[in-house]
Amino acid sequence: MPPIDPDTLKRYREAVLADFPRSREQLARLVAIPSISAQKRALPEAAAEVRRLLEEEGFKTEEYTAGSAPVVVAEMGEGAQTVLFYNHYDVQPPEPLDLWQSDPFVLTERDGAMYARGAIDDKGHLISRLAALRAVKAVRGKIPHRILFVVEGEEEIGSPSIGNFVRDHAARLKCDACIWEFGTVDIHDRPLIYGGMKGVVCLDLVARTVDRDLHSMYGAVVPNAATRLSQALTSMMDAECTVTIEGFRDGIRALTPEDNAALDALGDDSIPMRKNHNIQRMLGGLTGREYMKRLIFEPVLNVNGISSGYSGEGSKTVLPAEARAKLDIRLVPDQDPARIAPLMRAHLEKHGFHDVEVQVIEDGGTPARTDLSNPFVRRCIEMARVAYGKEPSVWPIVPGSGPMSSFIEYLKVPVSTFGIGWEGGRVHSPNENFRIQDYLDGVLHGALVMDGGW
Amino acid sequence: MPPIDPDTLKRYREAVLADFPRSREQLARLVAIPSISAQKRALPEAAAEVRRLLEEEGFKTEEYTAGSAPVVVAEMGEGAQTVLFYNHYDVQPPEPLDLWQSDPFVLTERDGAMYARGAIDDKGHLISRLAALRAVKAVRGKIPHRILFVVEGEEEIGSPSIGNFVRDHAARLKCDACIWEFGTVDIHDRPLIYGGMKGVVCLDLVARTVDRDLHSMYGAVVPNAATRLSQALTSMMDAECTVTIEGFRDGIRALTPEDNAALDALGDDSIPMRKNHNIQRMLGGLTGREYMKRLIFEPVLNVNGISSGYSGEGSKTVLPAEARAKLDIRLVPDQDPARIAPLMRAHLEKHGFHDVEVQVIEDGGTPARTDLSNPFVRRCIEMARVAYGKEPSVWPIVPGSGPMSSFIEYLKVPVSTFGIGWEGGRVHSPNENFRIQDYLDGVLHGALVMDGGW
Numbered sequence: 001m002p003p004i005d006p007d008t009l010k011r012y013r014e015a016v017l018a019d020f021p022r023s024r025e026q027l028a029r030l031v032a033i034p035s036i037s038a039q040k041r042a043l044p045e046a047a048a049e050v051r052r053l054l055e056e057e058g059f060k061t062e063e064y065t066a067g068s069a070p071v072v073v074a075e076m077g078e079g080a081q082t083v084l085f086y087n088h089y090d091v092q093p094p095e096p097l098d099l100w101q102s103d104p105f106v107l108t109e110r111d112g113a114m115y116a117r118g119a120i121d122d123k124g125h126l127i128s129r130l131a132a133l134r135a136v137k138a139v140r141g142k143i144p145h146r147i148l149f150v151v152e153g154e155e156e157i158g159s160p161s162i163g164n165f166v167r168d169h170a171a172r173l174k175c176d177a178c179i180w181e182f183g184t185v186d187i188h189d190r191p192l193i194y195g196g197m198k199g200v201v202c203l204d205l206v207a208r209t210v211d212r213d214l215h216s217m218y219g220a221v222v223p224n225a226a227t228r229l230s231q232a233l234t235s236m237m238d239a240e241c242t243v244t245i246e247g248f249r250d251g252i253r254a255l256t257p258e259d260n261a262a263l264d265a266l267g268d269d270s271i272p273m274r275k276n277h278n279i280q281r282m283l284g285g286l287t288g289r290e291y292m293k294r295l296i297f298e299p300v301l302n303v304n305g306i307s308s309g310y311s312g313e314g315s316k317t318v319l320p321a322e323a324r325a326k327l328d329i330r331l332v333p334d335q336d337p338a339r340i341a342p343l344m345r346a347h348l349e350k351h352g353f354h355d356v357e358v359q360v361i362e363d364g365g366t367p368a369r370t371d372l373s374n375p376f377v378r379r380c381i382e383m384a385r386v387a388y389g390k391e392p393s394v395w396p397i398v399p400g401s402g403p404m405s406s407f408i409e410y411l412k413v414p415v416s417t418f419g420i421g422w423e424g425g426r427v428h429s430p431n432e433n434f435r436i437q438d439y440l441d442g443v444l445h446g447a448l449v450m451d452g453g454w
Numbered sequence: 455m456p457p458i459d460p461d462t463l464k465r466y467r468e469a470v471l472a473d474f475p476r477s478r479e480q481l482a483r484l485v486a487i488p489s490i491s492a493q494k495r496a497l498p499e500a501a502a503e504v505r506r507l508l509e510e511e512g513f514k515t516e517e518y519t520a521g522s523a524p525v526v527v528a529e530m531g532e533g534a535q536t537v538l539f540y541n542h543y544d545v546q547p548p549e550p551l552d553l554w555q556s557d558p559f560v561l562t563e564r565d566g567a568m569y570a571r572g573a574i575d576d577k578g579h580l581i582s583r584l585a586a587l588r589a590v591k592a593v594r595g596k597i598p599h600r601i602l603f604v605v606e607g608e609e610e611i612g613s614p615s616i617g618n619f620v621r622d623h624a625a626r627l628k629c630d631a632c633i634w635e636f637g638t639v640d641i642h643d644r645p646l647i648y649g650g651m652k653g654v655v656c657l658d659l660v661a662r663t664v665d666r667d668l669h670s671m672y673g674a675v676v677p678n679a680a681t682r683l684s685q686a687l688t689s690m691m692d693a694e695c696t697v698t699i700e701g702f703r704d705g706i707r708a709l710t711p712e713d714n715a716a717l718d719a720l721g722d723d724s725i726p727m728r729k730n731h732n733i734q735r736m737l738g739g740l741t742g743r744e745y746m747k748r749l750i751f752e753p754v755l756n757v758n759g760i761s762s763g764y765s766g767e768g769s770k771t772v773l774p775a776e777a778r779a780k781l782d783i784r785l786v787p788d789q790d791p792a793r794i795a796p797l798m799r800a801h802l803e804k805h806g807f808h809d810v811e812v813q814v815i816e817d818g819g820t821p822a823r824t825d826l827s828n829p830f831v832r833r834c835i836e837m838a839r840v841a842y843g844k845e846p847s848v849w850p851i852v853p854g855s856g857p858m859s860s861f862i863e864y865l866k867v868p869v870s871t872f873g874i875g876w877e878g879g880r881v882h883s884p885n886e887n888f889r890i891q892d893y894l895d896g897v898l899h900g901a902l903v904m905d906g907g908w
Contacts, residue, residue, distance in 0.1 A: 038768030092770055099666075106667045157768050198671070200485060202769035211732040212553075215882045216782050217652070217853035219695075219756030221736050221749045223726070225697060226757035226779070230684035239806075241673075277667040280809055282675050295675045302673030303680035304772050305763030310780060314492030314611050315656035315815050317547055317782045317855075318758050318882050325680070327573070327766060328670050328771045352693075355734055361769050399671035401771075428772050 003447060006385055008139065015138040016131065016443045023041040023131045023439070024114070028054055028107040030123045031091070031116035035270065037090035043153045045167040046089040050126070050151050057130050059149065062370045067161030067181065069153025073172065077194045079145035081453055084175040085363045086407065087126040088155035089268035090307035092428045115433040120421045122181045122433050123380065127243040128420050129179070132446030145209065146427060149177055151450025155181070155199040155402065158202055158362035162407035178407050182400070185438060191384040195377070196297070196369030196418050200328035200401035202361040203342045205232060207353050213309065216317040222237040226308040229323035232348060232356045236301060240284045244303045245347045251334045253295060258372070259396045266292050266393060296397050300330040307413040330401060333367040334343065368405035369397065385419060417443050455627045456903060457723040458840055462593065469592040470897045476533060476894070480507055482561040484543070484577045485570035489607065491544035497523040497607045500543040504580070505606050511584050513603065521615030526700045527626065533599035535907055538629035540861060541580040542609035545572040546882045554882035569887040574875045576635045578888050580605065582874050583633070586900030597904060602629055609635070609856065612656055612816035618858035624864045632861050637873025638718070638819070639892060641723045644847040645838040645899065648871050650823030651833070652726065652753070652857035653785035655794045659686060661888040663809050667763065670771040674860030675814040679808065680762040683777035686802060686810045690755060694738045697755045699801045705788045709751060710828070713850045720746050720847060730877065750851050754784040784855060821849065822859035828868040833908040841899035872899050
């Protein structure tokens with residue numbers, strides 16, 4: 001691995017800084033398109049804009065259809081090695097809108113940060129990849145690799161189509177390494193590199209107890225859908241929210257010595273998390289290594305929302321006929337996502353919840369891992385040391401999810417991760433933002449990774 | 455008690471039928487006003503319309519202010535005995551609007567029934583009282599009693615002000631009997647007379663676990679507000695939804711021999727309830743006498759609604775920071791409503807739910823009972839036999855709630871009940887309606903009660 005000499009590093013820093021207005025202009029165009037995959041909004045428009053952006057950089061682009069949204073594939077340059085970038089142009093819904101301090105679809109600078117829905121996840125990352133490639137061209141004249149992009153529009157609904165797309169186009173997408181869509185500095189502002197992702201299954205639990213809402217006086221004798229749903233949810237976890245559904249933990253890999261060593265090297269994120277988010281007590285009362293272990297290696301049953309009956313002002317004495325909980329269930333290697341809904345149905349049946357139904361929204365999110373000893377991954381870690389001037393934080397698995405498993409399975413390449421996020425970035429929440437300095441560091445890191453081979 | 459001779463009864467029936475267009479015209483005017491007390495909407499406008507309606511019948515009216523809405527008091531006629539009618543002009547919110555088959559604020563006839571928000575509860579009842587008085591005048595030339603009306607506008611938010619109003623105006627409201635705002639035929643179409651009401655306390659339970667919504671990947675370690683709320687709710691009840699909060703059952707009166715006899719005389723409502731409402735299984739799997747006993751004599755913790763996080767289409771992988779459940783808790787004599795919130799707080803504290811708060815919406819709904827052997831009540835029962843030609847269904851306590859306890863405590867009079875409702879009347883739900891025949895029967899019953907003394 002060639003070291004970066006100080007002069008070249010200086011030229012990279014200057015190139016990245018000088019290029020920021022271009023990133024800003026490109027990102028403003030992209031966040032202005034409300035491409036919300038959960039609502040199938042403006043997805044072709046966003047794909048078209050992604051193609052324009054890539055073509056401005058010299059890429060040849062193609063558009064495919066996969067599921068409910070176009071997939072953009074782009075190619076540029078040549079070299080002994082091919083690097084594939086995976087990104088997505090869809091975003092989460094911006095609600096609740098009243099908590100945004102500026103329009104979620106207008107890129108807005110405040111206090112050294114840039115705000116918009118998608119600022120980090122993932123439009124900001126896509127633009128930061130282009131900026132990194134521009135920096136290599138500016139400093140070296142050309143990029144020493146062949147570059148591919150795959151940009152999809154269903155990531156925020158669990159990427160139901162990209163797995164089959166990668167399988168079906170494996171020859172077209174043949175590459176030597178993949179750079180994942182998302183990265184971040186950790187809660188201690190160290191660059192974070194991760195070696196895998198949790199899987200995710202999205203389900204709705206729906207309780208229906210009676211044909212229609214009744215006067216609440218019948219609550220003495222008629223089952224209440226909201227109560228039944230609460231009871232069903234509670235039955236699936238212990239008091240500290242560890243999932244207790246029979247068979248749920250089948251297949252979970254035991255921690256390896258490398259996993260334990262990685263855990264030993266991590267800091268205690270629980271202290272800044274509690275402080276930054278005003279949390280009384282973490283689940284299980286955990287801190288330190290046990291906290292990090294649960295965050296990284298444990299599966300989770302998470303309630304995204306519950307809706308039932310009356311939620312307006314004052315009181316309405318009604319017995320709701322229906323209640324719905326939206327869940328995401330995060331899985332760790334090698335839990336099988338396809339087994340989760342059947343296990344949950346069996347649990348409900350066994351515990352007498354005949355009035356609670358499981359509706360699968362998406363159950364294809366397989367957990368994934370890459371070997372941290374791979375040379376490409378080691379280059380990413382080494383260049384993080386150079387770009388940030390500090391030791392990176394290496395996580396065996398990141399608690400988030402994505403379709404990484406398909407890339408590993410069908411393309412048989414190492415996947416690495418880095419980027420522009422931070423713990424206060426409010427991803428999936430109102431006031432999503434990146435800090436401009438994190439953006440510049442992330443672009444520099446990307447440029448250094450692309451500067452040579454491995 | 456003078457019997458009603460067949461000729462007089464016939465004249466009453468004819469008078470009631472002939473008067474129906476007038477009821478319809480009056481009710482259409484009243485339901486057109488969206489007087490939703492939970493939203494403080496159009497309450498003065500509805501009070502003004504109530505005064506106009508009463509003045510058209512010859513009443514002198516006055517308007518007082520109590521809490522957030524006017525109270526209308528009206529007086530007419532003279533006699534050895536004074537009968538006070540208690541009614542209310544406020545209604546429940548009409549939501550969900552998409553389930554209404556006609557505009558909730560336009561009185562609409564369909565298949566022998568009249569539909570509108572307030573058709574039964576309580577605008578239809580108010581108009582049916584006026585129709586009964588008109589029938590007595592039509593048949594007898596005059597009403598043999600002095601009549602008072604008290605019509606309030608906060609009943610649907612738990613009547614927070616009427617108790618003090620009755621206490622402060624006890625001399626003005628002095629009377630010999632009170633006719634309550636609401637009545638119904640039972641599920642077997644027998645006229646229902648009840649001797650008391652449950653109390654009600656309305657509370658919000660609010661779970662807050664973190665300063666703002668987070669990406670759901672943190673669900674492994676950060677408490678989820680929706681999950682915590684579900685756990686808190688579940689902890690307050692056993693599997694069959696009997697409340698298990700320590701001290702909650704303190705003060706519940708043991709059943710008397712009369713209570714048991716009344717239970718013995720009732721039918722099994724569980725069979726038609728299950729059939730009419732497509733209910734798989736009643737709470738506790740109860741039927742028959744045990745079902746009726748739970749319905750009438752048991753307190754209830756009812757969830758009116760839950761709201762938390764994302765409830766839109768598809769998925770949004772968010773960890774909600776806040777979750778809210780709206781509850782009504784129905785109490786039986788002699789549970790003390792003021793003790794419920796403190797008991798619930800103690801329960802949450804004891805079970806570690808430091809992140810769940812109790813917000814009192816209304817806690818003044820005291821349970822109430824009247825002696826069924828009282829002569830006025832006996833007249834109401836006897837006249838139900840005459841009007842409906844069948845044996846009435848006498849319930850020691852109705853499962854619904856209202857401020858009856860204040861009338862009993864401050865005016866020291868028997869309270870009796872009858873009216874125009876039916877089991878399919880969808881009170882508090884979309885498509886609230888009364889059957890026209892039930893309306894005519896209820897008006898006839900009221901007229902016969904008012905036809906003489908006791």
